[in-house]
Amino acid sequence: MKALYFNDFGTSEVLNYGDVIDPVINQDEVLVKTKLIGLNFADIYRRRGDYHIEARNPMINGYEGMGIIIDTGKNVTQFKSGDRIIFADVPFANAELVKMNWEHAIKVPDEITDETAASIGLQGLTADFLAHDLAKNKPGDQVLIQGISGGLGQLLTQILTADKVKVFGVASSVSKQKQAMNLGAKKVFIRSSDWDNDYVDIFDAVYDGAGVSLNQSLKVLKLKGRVIFYGMAGGNPPKIDPIELLNQSKSIMTGDLWHYLTDYESRKYRSNRLFKYVKDGEIIVKSPKIFSLADGKAAYEFLEAGNSAGKVLLRP
Ligand SMILES: NC(=O)c1ccc[n+]([C@@H]2O[C@H](COP(=O)([O-])OP(=O)(O)OC[C@H]3O[C@@H](n4cnc5c(N)ncnc54)[C@H](OP(=O)(O)O)[C@@H]3O)[C@@H](O)[C@H]2O)c1
Structure with a gap:
């Protein structure tokens, strides 16, 4: 598969686009063909070496995306090939294929478009927990x-x-x-x-x-x-x-969102609470700025320079 990878920490100059080995799923995992990948500030901290990144050689950044399940392990009963999902806490997302334990996949309701789902995933779940678990206004x-x-x-x-x-x-x-x-x-x-x-x-x-x-x-x-x-x-x-x-x-x-996304039920409960705002027309998502995955370096530079006023996505 193609991925955005890097061997050393540093500026966006360390990022390369090219072939890496495809992920192989186990019996509890699903394989996702990504359609849109979310870029976040934390990815910049990770690329610089300032934040925890999952070990892999070469390193692949990114923990958030939206895509279609194309294979499932034999123990997986909640998902099937063809399901449209998002994920917000799965490593190695800057790639065409991402594997994850099925509990990390979150089904996207039919009413919500690919772009909207990809744009609200991690930031929306974060906004939801900040408002409803921490501030409780x-x-x-x-x-x-x-x-x-x-x-x-x-x-x-x-x-x-x-x-x-x-x-x-x-x-x-x-x-x-x-x-x-x-x-x-x-x-x-x-x-x-x-x-x-x-x-x-x-x-x-x-x-x-x-x-x-x-x-x-x-x-x-x-x-x-x-x-x-x-x-x-x-x-x-x-x-x-x-x-x-x-x-x-x-x-x-x-708090950190990942400490609130602890199992399948918490992801489902929290994403349903978030998706309801979208379905009720209470969250309108501004069009995201989309870069091709091959042009990922430019996307990192765009976010890092403070040019974004909305979601930045990578399209494989
Ligand atoms: N705790 C968690 O679980 C969690 C999860 C996701 C994200 N986050 C964090 O949430 C923050 C926002 O993320 P985002 O995705 O919304 O990023 P973003 O779209 O890039 O927004 C960053 C915001 O920071 C503001 N900012 C930049 N420099 C500033 C300064 N010197 N003083 C005051 N404000 C400044 C910018 O304001 P202007 O546009 O007005 O310049 C911009 O609105 C990041 O720190 C990210 O790491 C936390």
């Missing part, structure tokens, strides 16, 4: 999303708006500000302004996947509020003094 709560126009921010905005939460956000430009307002945000601040001086101790929750903005997130958080910290798209967060948090009864909650 009530209708009427006021929340702020750092990097509201990113892939995750857009989905989070729509999920929270559908949950009747009042969403505010921060974005880097006027066009990204407009985009977030169109998705339901009440107000979006421009990052370079000093908006935060007028909003001290205001928000019930602040969703922060930017990292560098953590002190600002704590500043605008209400007493007894919680910052949901989930990534470092803008750089590593500053060190935080827990005594300062105690003095203001402010909390930081954090």
Whole structure:
């Protein structure tokens, strides 16, 4: 099969496109022919050598994709060849063929297109667990999303708006500000302004996947509020003094999606909760930016340069 592979960690220059050995399934696994593969910020951390990557020689990045099952092991009863699935926690996804234990496959409802399913997989399941397992906002709560126009921010905005939460956000430009307002945000601040001086101790929750903005997130958080910290798209967060948090009864909650996708039932339950927003028209997915897998290097550079305002996908 063809894959995007690399032998050393580094910049996008380490990525090569070419032939690697096909995966072989065991009795509990399914083989998937990928149609669209999701690219995420974590793939950049992994390519640089800054984040855990599953051992393989040569290395193949990517943990998320959408495709069709083309073979099943003899113990697999829940899936058959021809089933349309997504996956969000399976290694070696930057390839034409991906194998996985059947429990990692998530069936895509007929009403949801390939592009939408591929675009909401990992980011949508993350937005869902951040909102429903960590922040647990009530209708009427006021929340702020750092990097509201990113892939995750857009989905989070729509999920929270559908949950009747009042969403505010921060974005880097006027066009990204407009985009977030169109998705339901009440107000979006421009990052370079000093908006935060007028909003001290205001928000019930602040969703922060930017990292560098953590002190600002704590500043605008209400007493007894919680910052949901989930990534470092803008750089590593500053060190935080827990005594300062105690003095203001402010909390930081954090988590990794994979600790919430623990078995077939949790994947099914969580994806059904997410797919319902799409089926009900409450999540509208912006057209993804699609690169061919052969042109994967350009896709990594595009994401890394901060050019994306939505999902970046690779098409084998
Ligand atoms: N915890 C988990 O399980 C989990 C799962 C998936 C993803 N994540 C994390 O979630 C975060 C967002 O992922 P994504 O897929 O939505 O990425 P994305 O589409 O590339 O969005 C990244 C966002 O970060 C913002 N940003 C970049 N630099 C910033 C800075 N210096 N200050 C403030 N904001 C900044 C950008 O805002 P502008 O566009 O306005 O510049 C952009 O909206 C990443 O950190 C990722 O690692 C976590």
